[in-house]
Amino acid sequence: xxxxxxxxQWLHRELFQLVPFNIAVIDRDYNIIEANRNxxxxxxxxxxxxxxxxxxxxxxxxxxxNSLKTFEDGLVRVIDEEGIDRxxxxxxYVVHVAPIFDDEGxxxxxxxxxxxxxxxxxxxxxxxxxxERVPCYITVIDRDFRITRANEKFRQTFxxxxxxxxxxxxxxxxxxxxxxxxxxxxQDGAVHSSQQVGKTKEGQETHYIVTTxxxxxSGGERAHVIEIANDVTELVELEDRLSVSxxxxxxMITNSMDGIIATDKKDDVVIFNPAARNIVKYDPKKKISISxxxxxxxxxxxxxxxxRQGSCHLLDAEVTASDGEKIPVRFIGSILTHRxxxxxxxxxxxxxxxxxxxxxxxxxxxxxxxxxxTVAGLxxxxxxxxxxxxxxxxxxxxxxxxxxxxxxxxGWEILERNFEKTTALVKDFLSFAKGRLPEVxxxxxxELITEVVDLYRDTVAxxxxxxxTETQADISPVPLDPDGIHTCLTNLxxxxxxxxxxxxxxxxxxYIRTRLQDETLVFEVGDDGLGMDYDVKQKVFTTFFTTKxxxxxxxxxxxxxxxxxxxxxxxTLESEKGKGSLFxxxxxxxxxPRCQPDGADNSSKNAIRSL
Amino acid sequence: xxxxxxxxxxxEPDVVKYISTVLSDHGYDSIPAAGVDDALDVLMQTxxxxxxLDIMMxxxxxxxxxxxxxxxxRFVNIPIIIVSGLRDEKxxxxxxxxxxxxxxxxxxxIEKPIKVEQFVKVISEIIE
Numbered sequence: 001x002x003x004x005x006x007x008x009q010w011l012h013r014e015l016f017q018l019v020p021f022n023i024a025v026i027d028r029d030y031n032i033i034e035a036n037r038n039x040x041x042x043x044x045x046x047x048x049x050x051x052x053x054x055x056x057x058x059x060x061x062x063x064x065x066n067s068l069k070t071f072e073d074g075l076v077r078v079i080d081e082e083g084i085d086r087x088x089x090x091x092x093y094v095v096h097v098a099p100i101f102d103d104e105g106x107x108x109x110x111x112x113x114x115x116x117x118x119x120x121x122x123x124x125x126x127x128x129x130x131x132e133r134v135p136c137y138i139t140v141i142d143r144d145f146r147i148t149r150a151n152e153k154f155r156q157t158f159x160x161x162x163x164x165x166x167x168x169x170x171x172x173x174x175x176x177x178x179x180x181x182x183x184x185x186x187q188d189g190a191v192h193s194s195q196q197v198g199k200t201k202e203g204q205e206t207h208y209i210v211t212t213x214x215x216x217x218s219g220g221e222r223a224h225v226i227e228i229a230n231d232v233t234e235l236v237e238l239e240d241r242l243s244v245s246x247x248x249x250x251x252m253i254t255n256s257m258d259g260i261i262a263t264d265k266k267d268d269v270v271i272f273n274p275a276a277r278n279i280v281k282y283d284p285k286k287k288i289s290i291s292x293x294x295x296x297x298x299x300x301x302x303x304x305x306x307x308r309q310g311s312c313h314l315l316d317a318e319v320t321a322s323d324g325e326k327i328p329v330r331f332i333g334s335i336l337t338h339r340x341x342x343x344x345x346x347x348x349x350x351x352x353x354x355x356x357x358x359x360x361x362x363x364x365x366x367x368x369x370x371x372x373x374t375v376a377g378l379x380x381x382x383x384x385x386x387x388x389x390x391x392x393x394x395x396x397x398x399x400x401x402x403x404x405x406x407x408x409x410x411g412w413e414i415l416e417r418n419f420e421k422t423t424a425l426v427k428d429f430l431s432f433a434k435g436r437l438p439e440v441x442x443x444x445x446x447e448l449i450t451e452v453v454d455l456y457r458d459t460v461a462x463x464x465x466x467x468x469t470e471t472q473a474d475i476s477p478v479p480l481d482p483d484g485i486h487t488c489l490t491n492l493x494x495x496x497x498x499x500x501x502x503x504x505x506x507x508x509x510x511y512i513r514t515r516l517q518d519e520t521l522v523f524e525v526g527d528d529g530l531g532m533d534y535d536v537k538q539k540v541f542t543t544f545f546t547t548k549x550x551x552x553x554x555x556x557x558x559x560x561x562x563x564x565x566x567x568x569x570x571x572t573l574e575s576e577k578g579k580g581s582l583f584x585x586x587x588x589x590x591x592x593p594r595c596q597p598d599g600a601d602n603s604s605k606n607a608i609r610s611l
Numbered sequence: 612x613x614x615x616x617x618x619x620x621x622x623e624p625d626v627v628k629y630i631s632t633v634l635s636d637h638g639y640d641s642i643p644a645a646g647v648d649d650a651l652d653v654l655m656q657t658x659x660x661x662x663x664l665d666i667m668m669x670x671x672x673x674x675x676x677x678x679x680x681x682x683x684x685r686f687v688n689i690p691i692i693i694v695s696g697l698r699d700e701k702x703x704x705x706x707x708x709x710x711x712x713x714x715x716x717x718x719x720x721i722e723k724p725i726k727v728e729q730f731v732k733v734i735s736e737i738i739e
Contacts, residue, residue, distance in 0.1 A: 383723045383724060384623050384625075384626065384723070386724045387623070387625065387626050387629060387723050387724045387725070388623070388625040388626070388629075390629065390724045390725075391625055391626065391628060391629025391630075391632070392625070392629075394629060394632065394633060394727065395628065395629065395632045398632060398636055407632070410628065414625050414628060414629070417625065418625065
């Protein structure tokens with residue numbers, strides 16, 4: 001049996017080699033007397049070398065050598081050191097330095113036990129960086145709510161904090177916050193979070209969301225809580241601004257005088273403002289289903305909604321009210337997308353009824369003005385007719401007195417003539433003043449031209465006058481009153497023919513043109529006959545004026561102008577004495593009367609408007 | 612004694628006929644003119660004792676005739692009566708038509724339709 005001493009010795013030797021750290025023993029001269037295998041593997045060859053050589057690759061002892069201090073005072077020291085490993089790489093280790101006493105109590109040797117902490121150090125550093133640099137506030141507090149650690153961001157925002165109470169620094173309060181999540185964590189050890197409002201060191205309000213969790217550092221007791229807070233001040237501000245903006249938008253939509261409607265991704269109607277409800281006569285409280293929606297709106301909009309793309313801009317459309325009435329509107333609708341994805345639709349509706357009423361009123365006013373002017377000029381013609389009648393009567397009467405048959409005949413002729421003039425004038429004027437409203441049908445303007453030209457074809461041929469027609473080929477039918485326009489054309493063409501006749505020139509022409517220009521239908525009737533000078537031109541539309549001697553009633557052009565006005569159009573005259581004249585009738589398509597499916601509607605409404 | 616000659620200028624033939632008949636019934640000779648050109652021709656050949664002028668004729672010809680005649684020393688002394696259908700509620704302001712105050716006003720105004728007795732009376736007063 002081996003002696004227990006020997007066993008112990010063996011054990012100590014094994015222990016020396018096996019312990020999982022580096023051991024070295026040095027004397028007062030820094031010589032390494034003994035070292036274990038781990039030491040050798042870590043720091044490299046040691047025999048015959050000085051400790052500062054092996055640990056740190058130095059040629060002189062380290063300043064503040066801890067081992068030296070231990071030799072002097074015999075105290076145990078634990079220090080972090082930086083040295084060079086056997087491969088020459090920088091290495092970090094923690095070393096436990098302890099004195100070895102001999103029998104006399106003198107310190108013969110110092111034992112140095114070290115272990116690598118490079119990895120640990122790295123983690124430590126990383127942790128530190130994380131702690132300091134992370135873009136949120138981190139504080140660690142103890143049970144008394146005193147801050148033991150605070151990171152850089154926290155210190156920047158709230159000021160120096162160590163040792164101060166957390167509610168003092170976060171919120172400049174002097175008492176604990178009522179809903180403190182840290183308190184709850186201290187209680188139950190669970191993670192808690194809440195939104196808080198604090199004050200920066202400059203006194204500015206700041207919003208943050210804080211999460212608290214327990215930090216079991218020592219002894220497993222919930223001694224510390226770590227508070228991690230994310231600053232959300234900007235978010236809160238944005239939310240506020242968004243909310244203001246939202247309210248503003250809602251206000252505008254609600255108070256807009258035009259209808260505003262919108263649907264979302266799921267085809268739910270999300271906006272249908274009061275103006276829109278008004279137009280379609282919808283109950284302000286009733287929810288609008290998508291089927292109501294599609295029924296109300298113009299087909300073009302439903303099309304783009306189905307296709308999930310596009311837009312429509314309708315200057316003259318209709319929406320259907322809840323009672324079936326068709327309301328004239330201007331309608332602009334489009335599909336909303338975001339990054340190519342369908343988001344919904346929006347549309348704007350403008351009620352055109354006030355505008356249309358105004359236009360009708362304007363038309364009426366224009367006609368009344370024309371009639372007013374006419375009445376002034378009427379006086380002159382009537383007086384002439386009266387003279388004629390009186391003259392006729394005088395001559396007949398004086399002829400009877402003298403039994404002068406020739407005179408009686410002359411007088412009678414005058415009476416007859418003036419009677420006819422009276423009849424014609426009265427008829428024309430009545431029809432003029434009554435404002436026969438146009439009964440419009442969809443007509444091809446060129447066909448109308450052809451009709452009237454045919455009427456006069458033989459007549460002009462006999463007179464040596466030629467018709468020149470220049471019509472634009474592809475004009476689609478427009479709403480016109482056939483009788484009305486026929487009257488206008490007849491009047492203008494017969495005037496043109498007369499003008500040609502009265503001219504001495506040979507080979508005169510009557511020009512008739514139609515074209516569609518800038519959304520306007522244009523008729524032109526011109527001649528290269530007499531032409532008019534300034535005075536005549538002034539009078540031509542406004543008085544019962546005729547240069548045709550006793551023939552015309554002078555009403556023709558006035559009637560023509562009235563008919564043109566009833567179609568919402570204008571008639572203008574260009575004329576140069578000796579060169580010819582040109583009458584131009586322009587009918588803007590947008591102002592033409594609407595073609596009613598049943599002609600009845602138009603008539604009944606307007607009958608009351610006539611004189 | 613030969614009868615007085617009266618030049619009638621009016622573009623309405625019925626009016627000319629009427630007035631000539633009235634004048635001839637009352638012993639005057641009438642010379643009709645349908646327009647200003649005719650009237651000027653007549654003036655060149657015969658000096659009338661009186662001119663009856665319709666002021667409302669095409670192209671302001673009535674007015675220009677008046678101006679021409681009154682500015683011409685040969686004819687300025689011929690009395691002119693203006694016959695017009697113009698007079699309405701407003702009073703007829705001659706100077707609206709002939710603003711040049713160098714030219715004298717006409718000797719009389721007669722309104723259409725004429726009243727025969729009044730008409731003849733005015734003419735006889737002026738022509739004698």
